[in-house]
Amino acid sequence: MINKMDASFRFEKALRAIDRLEAEKIFMESCSDTLPSIAAELLISSALERIGDDWVKGKAALSQVYMSGKICEDLINSMIPPTETVLKQSPRMAIAVLDDFHLLGKRIVYSTLRANQFDLIDYGRRSAEELIGRVKEDRIEILLISALMLPSALKVAQVSKDLKQAKVKVKIFVGGAPFNFDDTLWKEVNADGMGINAGEAIRLVSNIKGGKV
Amino acid sequence: MNSMERVLQTMQHKEPDRVPLFLLVSMHGAKELGLSIKEYFSKAEYVVKGQLLLRNKYNIDCINNFYYGPIEVEAWGGNVIYREDGPPNSGTPFIRGPDDIKTLKPPDIKNTKCLAKVLKSCSMLKAKVGDEIPILGVVMSPFSLPVMQMGFDNYLDLLYGEPELFEQLMRINEAFCVEWANAQFETGSTAIAYFDPVSSPTIIPKDLYLKTGFEVAKRTLAQINGPTATHLASGRCLSIVDEIAETGSSVVGVSALEDLSALKSACQGKLTILGNLNGVEMRRWKPEQTEHIVKECIAKAGLQGGFILADNHGEIPWQVPDEVLHAISDATQKWGNYPLDWIESGE
Numbered sequence: 100m101i102n103k104m105d106a107s108f109r110f111e112k113a114l115r116a117i118d119r120l121e122a123e124k125i126f127m128e129s130c131s132d133t134l135p136s137i138a139a140e141l142l143i144s145s146a147l148e149r150i151g152d153d154w155v156k157g158k159a160a161l162s163q164v165y166m167s168g169k170i171c172e173d174l175i176n177s178m179i180p181p182t183e184t185v186l187k188q189s190p191r192m193a194i195a196v197l198d199d200f201h202l203l204g205k206r207i208v209y210s211t212l213r214a215n216q217f218d219l220i221d222y223g224r225r226s227a228e229e230l231i232g233r234v235k236e237d238r239i240e241i242l243l244i245s246a247l248m249l250p251s252a253l254k255v256a257q258v259s260k261d262l263k264q265a266k267v268k269v270k271i272f273v274g275g276a277p278f279n280f281d282d283t284l285w286k287e288v289n290a291d292g293m294g295i296n297a298g299e300a301i302r303l304v305s306n307i308k309g310g311k312v
Numbered sequence: 313m314n315s316m317e318r319v320l321q322t323m324q325h326k327e328p329d330r331v332p333l334f335l336l337v338s339m340h341g342a343k344e345l346g347l348s349i350k351e352y353f354s355k356a357e358y359v360v361k362g363q364l365l366l367r368n369k370y371n372i373d374c375i376n377n378f379y380y381g382p383i384e385v386e387a388w389g390g391n392v393i394y395r396e397d398g399p400p401n402s403g404t405p406f407i408r409g410p411d412d413i414k415t416l417k418p419p420d421i422k423n424t425k426c427l428a429k430v431l432k433s434c435s436m437l438k439a440k441v442g443d444e445i446p447i448l449g450v451v452m453s454p455f456s457l458p459v460m461q462m463g464f465d466n467y468l469d470l471l472y473g474e475p476e477l478f479e480q481l482m483r484i485n486e487a488f489c490v491e492w493a494n495a496q497f498e499t500g501s502t503a504i505a506y507f508d509p510v511s512s513p514t515i516i517p518k519d520l521y522l523k524t525g526f527e528v529a530k531r532t533l534a535q536i537n538g539p540t541a542t543h544l545a546s547g548r549c550l551s552i553v554d555e556i557a558e559t560g561s562s563v564v565g566v567s568a569l570e571d572l573s574a575l576k577s578a579c580q581g582k583l584t585i586l587g588n589l590n591g592v593e594m595r596r597w598k599p600e601q602t603e604h605i606v607k608e609c610i611a612k613a614g615l616q617g618g619f620i621l622a623d624n625h626g627e628i629p630w631q632v633p634d635e636v637l638h639a640i641s642d643a644t645q646k647w648g649n650y651p652l653d654w655i656e657s658g659e
Contacts, residue, residue, distance in 0.1 A: 160513060161514060161515045162517070203468075249629045250398035280593060
């Protein structure tokens with residue numbers, strides 16, 4: 100029987116050191132006595148949340164957040180059979196950057212959510228008009244928007260207004276540097292919430308599933 | 313004292329007549345001239361006119377000959393995407409794989425239109441202001457430029473996974489950076505801002521920085537023929553202050569995410585602090601609030617010089633209104649005069 104606390108600690112340590120082989124080894128060990136999807140929940144969710152929280156506190160770097168998410172995303176994609184990858188039965192969810200050419204934030208949140216077995220569509224970079232069209236067409240229930248540039252963050256207001264006017268029932272969650280530097284900005288642009296890091300994206304999405312938002 | 317004397321005095325960690333103010337407004341020049349951002353940056357003459365107007369309007373202690381970050385990418389053959397309400401972005405990365413690094417050639421600075429334009433405005437500004445006020449030039453660090461050259465995620469993958477290719481790219485970028493900085497000195501820049509956000513502990517852990525960005529900065533700055541200011545573009549720096557000083561920089565741009573008092577203690581006698589007004593929040597500040605924030609910054613970092621008041625990102629957002637910029641300038645004039653006796657009297 101693998102000591103779960105010990106495995107969790109070692110897994111997080113391996114992620115922080117960007118030691119892919121060690122992370123894979125610990126994950127495999129954990130899978131020896133439980134389903135991969137359960138092992139993923141035990142190891143991956145908490146590790147990524149703690150690394151994300153430490154980034155906000157200045158105790159971890161963005162490169163560690165990115166690489167950790169990527170390692171975990173690869174683990175999920177390669178080690179859990181496709182039938183198990185949507186076990187959480189996510190709401191219909193998509194992620195995009197809005198008129199912004201900085202894609203790293205979106206990539207990190209996407210990896211983190213996938214590593215936590217959420218299913219979501221990656222819209223890539225979109226104009227406000229394109230994004231609104233896709234949200235309607237795909238009947239998206241949760242829209243995550245990542246922004247690095249202030250003008251892009253401000254454009255969320257237009258997306259929110261147009262979707263509300265069209266009576267589209269979608270929750271908009273935002274994240275990225277402008278929102279981190281001004282903690283009232285998400286309200287100003289009429290988002291439904293903001294995540295200061297990728298771990299908070301997991302919490303926001305989980306709250307929707309749990310009916311808390 | 314004129315602006316040059318004021319800045320030099322504070323950089324010697326001595327108190328000048330007043331805290332110098334570097335209000336790093338670049339795009340606002342377009343507003344002054346009634347031009348779009350794209351039009352404004354299309355001619356050196358516009359930038360010269362805009363900077364001189366802004367300097368006088370807000371009593372700024374530097375001339376900022378900075379156009380936009382991706383101008384270097386444009387010089388390397390990448391595309392730049394303009395927008396009406398913010399700085400231009402770099403478009404699709406032009407390094408798409410290892411072979412592109414192996415065959416990469418830096419641009420010929422004097423024969424590259426966009427860079428020649430920057431050099432032209434620099435020499436025109438120098439002719440106008442002489443030695444009365446410092447002219448700031450800007451380079452992207454060789455270590456941070458790849459974010460625009462190849463995309464942030466691809467660059468982090470390279471940094472962690474391809475050490476030899478990474479070194480190859482650094483050598484190419486270093487040669488370009490040195491030549492670009494020195495060309496700006498030759499045409500009149502007083503100092504160069506070395507923009508290096510990837511070196512910030514916000515972006516990479518310190519142990520990786522020591523093996524990469526730190527070494528790149530030491531090699532690069534040693535070949536630049538003038539004073540440099542390392543700017544981490546609102547990233548944290550507290551844990552690498554000693555290393556930044558060791559690279560040869562004399563100024564560090566600090567983040568609003570870190571406490572200015574702690575930064576002052578860490579930088580005392582080693583580095584002049586440039587910062588740390590929150591440019592994103594600034595957009596919605598009220599005049600009284602602005603005065604309070606400026607006063608607080610001066611109280612935390614102003615004593616014994618070694619402090620220049622500025623925003624924390626190195627570029628004031630387009631959305632920041634005139635009244636806030638005036639309020640910052642007025643508050644600096646009101647509370648920044650040395651000696652700062654009001655700090656001890658608890659005013």
